[in-house]
Amino acid sequence: GESVGLHLPTLSVQEGDNSIINCAYSNSASDYFIWYKQESGKGPQFIIDIRSNMDKRQGQRVTVLLNKTVKHLSLQIAATQPGDSAVYFCAENRKDTGRRALTFGSGTRLQVQP
Amino acid sequence: NAGVTQTPKFQVLKTGQSMTLQCAQDMNHNSMYWYRQDPGMGLRLIYYSASEGTTDKGEVPNGYNVSRLNKREFSLRLESAAPSQTSVYFCATTTEYNEKLFFGSGTQLSVL
Numbered sequence: 001g002e003s004v005g006l007h008l009p010t011l012s013v014q015e016g017d018n019s020i021i022n023c024a025y026s027n028s029a030s031d032y033f034i035w036y037k038q039e040s041g042k043g044p045q046f047i048i049d050i051r052s053n054m055d056k057r058q059g060q061r062v063t064v065l066l067n068k069t070v071k072h073l074s075l076q077i078a079a080t081q082p083g084d085s086a087v088y089f090c091a092e093n094r095k096d097t098g099r100r101a102l103t104f105g106s107g108t109r110l111q112v113q114p
Numbered sequence: 115n116a117g118v119t120q121t122p123k124f125q126v127l128k129t130g131q132s133m134t135l136q137c138a139q140d141m142n143h144n145s146m147y148w149y150r151q152d153p154g155m156g157l158r159l160i161y162y163s164a165s166e167g168t169t170d171k172g173e174v175p176n177g178y179n180v181s182r183l184n185k186r187e188f189s190l191r192l193e194s195a196a197p198s199q200t201s202v203y204f205c206a207t208t209t210e211y212n213e214k215l216f217f218g219s220g221t222q223l224s225v226l
Contacts, residue, residue: 009154034214041219041220043206044217045217049213049214089156100145100213101147101159101162102215103159104156104158106154107155
């Protein structure tokens with residue numbers, strides 16, 4: 001099964017609120033994690049990434065938190081806007097597979113209510 | 115700069131037909147990938163090419179072949195399409211040491 005998964009398939013928030021999207025991973029060999037945003041009919045777009053030697057990384061309105069103890073990753077979006085409505089995927093680089101490729105979770109749909 | 119360009123954007127095939135999905139990148143990246151995305155699922159790796167002249171199988175390679183024509187182009191071929199191959203196909207690229215993937219806009223394929 002998937003080693004990268006999401007707790008909530010759909011998240012609905014009010015415009016202006018903060019959003020938190022969660023992701024669990026099970027492979028301790030993973031040392032790189034990344035979040036993508038995918039709008040309908042488009043390819044995934046990079047949001048933010050983090051390496052396992054970090055606990056937190058911030059971008060513009062987004063923050064990624066990594067808890068290696070419980071193998072948990074989260075994406076926080078501040079002041080959520082209608083344009084943030086999309087499906088969000090987390091992915092990890094699983095070193096144990098020997099592949100230089102990302103393994104993706106199944107995604108969470110974020111719906112922003114006006 | 116177009117980034118990663120995929121053609122065609124849409125395609126309908128009958129079972130047993132063959133076709134090639136094209137992907138070209140102008141980012142001068144070494145590594146290229148083909149993923150498929152099915153409804154409600156994440157992206158699954160079909161094949162990848164770490165560098166020009168090499169290709170490797172991913173999670174779901176059965177029914178597909180690939181060609182890394184040169185540094186810029188990486189094509190995906192379906193020799194005998196099956197309904198189970200109905201999906202959205204994404205090509206992606208990355209630098210050799212950077213895991214961040216840059217994706218194309220996808221090809222929506224339906225096999226009837």
